[in-house]
Amino acid sequence: MTDVDVTLSTGHVYGAEVGDVVRFYGIPYAEDPVGDLRFAAPVRREPWQGVRDAARPAATAQRLRFDPDPAIPEPIVAGGDILHVDVWAPAEGGGHPVMVWIHGGGWESGSSHQPWFDGSTFARRGIVVVSVGYRLGVEGFTPFPDAPDNRGLLDWIAALEWVRDEIAVFGGDPGRVTVAGQSAGGGAVLCLLGSPPADGLFHGAIAASPAVLRAPATHPPKGMTAEGLAAGGRGEVDEFHRRLRRENQFTLPFRPVVGGETVPIPPLEAVAGGPGTGVPLLIGSTATEFEAVSDKLPGPALVPGAAFMALSQQLPRQGLRALARQSNGRSLRRSVGAVIDAAAIHSTVARAAETRVAAGDPTWVYDFCWTGGNGPRHCADLPFFWAVPDGENVERYLGAPAPTDLVEAMHGSWAGFVTDGDPGHPAYESPDRLVMAWDDPPAQVADGLSAVRAVWWPEAR
Numbered sequence: 001m002t003d004v005d006v007t008l009s010t011g012h013v014y015g016a017e018v019g020d021v022v023r024f025y026g027i028p029y030a031e032d033p034v035g036d037l038r039f040a041a042p043v044r045r046e047p048w049q050g051v052r053d054a055a056r057p058a059a060t061a062q063r064l065r066f067d068p069d070p071a072i073p074e075p076i077v078a079g080g081d082i083l084h085v086d087v088w089a090p091a092e093g094g095g096h097p098v099m100v101w102i103h104g105g106g107w108e109s110g111s112s113h114q115p116w117f118d119g120s121t122f123a124r125r126g127i128v129v130v131s132v133g134y135r136l137g138v139e140g141f142t143p144f145p146d147a148p149d150n151r152g153l154l155d156w157i158a159a160l161e162w163v164r165d166e167i168a169v170f171g172g173d174p175g176r177v178t179v180a181g182q183s184a185g186g187g188a189v190l191c192l193l194g195s196p197p198a199d200g201l202f203h204g205a206i207a208a209s210p211a212v213l214r215a216p217a218t219h220p221p222k223g224m225t226a227e228g229l230a231a232g233g234r235g236e237v238d239e240f241h242r243r244l245r246r247e248n249q250f251t252l253p254f255r256p257v258v259g260g261e262t263v264p265i266p267p268l269e270a271v272a273g274g275p276g277t278g279v280p281l282l283i284g285s286t287a288t289e290f291e292a293v294s295d296k297l298p299g300p301a302l303v304p305g306a307a308f309m310a311l312s313q314q315l316p317r318q319g320l321r322a323l324a325r326q327s328n329g330r331s332l333r334r335s336v337g338a339v340i341d342a343a344a345i346h347s348t349v350a351r352a353a354e355t356r357v358a359a360g361d362p363t364w365v366y367d368f369c370w371t372g373g374n375g376p377r378h379c380a381d382l383p384f385f386w387a388v389p390d391g392e393n394v395e396r397y398l399g400a401p402a403p404t405d406l407v408e409a410m411h412g413s414w415a416g417f418v419t420d421g422d423p424g425h426p427a428y429e430s431p432d433r434l435v436m437a438w439d440d441p442p443a444q445v446a447d448g449l450s451a452v453r454a455v456w457w458p459e460a461r
Contacts, residue, residue, distance in 0.1 A: 003016060006024075020091045039144060042151075042155050061139070062111055073392050075114065089170040096172050097176040099177075099178050102132050102185035104182045104185040107152065109136065111133060118388060126419070132159040146226050178417065185208075191262075192276075195270075207281065209284075209381075210345065211344065214266070284365055284367055284368065286368040286378060286380055290344050316455075362427060365436070380398055384406060406439075432447070433449065
């Protein structure tokens with residue numbers, strides 16, 4: 001491993017060259033969000049003096065740990081320089097396609113340098129990977145009367161602007177940018193497709209297990225302001241974060257706010273016919289995202305829990321009959337698990353796909369249904385798409401070794417989509433509505449979203 005340095009418009013940075021890949025951590029795209037900037041829109045970074053060390057991970061926006069055993073390890077690094085990007089790039093050449101990654105974590109956890117998101121595998125295929133650090137929780141997404149909404153989303157846009165202006169230095173082509181994300185990050189991708197300020201900043205999109213919550217965002221108590229909260233410092237912000245979690249135990253208190261310039265209309269309405277019209281979208285999910293949640297619910301909470309999820313995610317009344325038919329013969333827990341899966345993720349995939357089919361926008365759909373080990377649960381597809389089967393905690397989470405052929409096929413699908421817009425399987429189009437089923441072996445399934453459509457999008461034919 002040797003040092004390598006580059007010159008940006010804001011100054012010099014040095015990273016590391018590891019074989020045929022160069023890697024940079026913590027390159028700032030905006031000023032540190034501290035003091036008066038804590039709840040402000042991101043401010044473009046001013047030039048710095050000297051050479052900045054980008055060989056080690058920078059600070060993380062995640063300060064609090066709520067899951068004692070997360071699927072994807074969550075490194076927490078102290079500091080204020082959280083608005084940064086990590087970059088992996090081929091050591092040689094130029095004009096490479098670019099994948100900009102927005103991590104998940106319920107809009108309150110995760111970071112740009114979680115170990116499963118090592119961009120080296122993509123860089124070896126000739127792709128520049130940019131992983132984005134952004135504000136989370138209260139600082140990123142809680143609406144206040146005296147601060148701009150969607151500050152975390154504004155961070156994503158600022159990072160994409162940085163990519164447009166600086167990525168050529170790393171051999172990337174600013175005209176070949178794909179924005180990608182999973183879970184909350186997948187929801188971020190759908191928000192960006194409908195966000196006017198993001199128009200033209202990317203040319204392809206990947207939404208993996210996208211989380212789009214239809215219920216309104218949690219607002220602070222009347223009279224609370226961003227200025228007042230910021231005056232209390234880091235400790236008061238963290239305590240308010242904990243309070244919001246205690247008071248919203250059955251839903252996520254943080255999410256993008258609909259309305260205003262950044263997200264003018266609901267994302268599932270804006271994925272077609274808006275700024276993202278014509279942008280190719282690859283979207284999909286795992287087959288049993290959160291089904292295991294039903295195993296943890298006490299018996300008396302099963303039906304109310306499923307009803308709460310379905311209603312909060314706007315289950316159409318005309319879909320109830322199809323839901324009853326599909327539940328026939330299942331145990332109550334499995335039926336509730338299927339409702340939770342569909343409400344949380346599968347309904348979003350189906351609605352986004354059908355909206356885009358109706359508009360004629362290019363769309364591809366996949367379903368990760370590998371049943372090895374612990375099954376196709378939330379996040380289980382990521383080690384395959386990122387080709388990190390030996391990554392930290394991967395085999396423990398999967399419950400079995402990832403089949404090499406399936407890893408190569410799934411990683412190749414994303415790499416192909418980022419490189420030339422071709423994931424290696426047919427588009428999702430009427431009437432066949434082909435879905436790529438990622439199993440061992442993979443298969444193409446006609447009308448692969450039919451069960452979800454029947455409940456959540458019954459008017460689609």
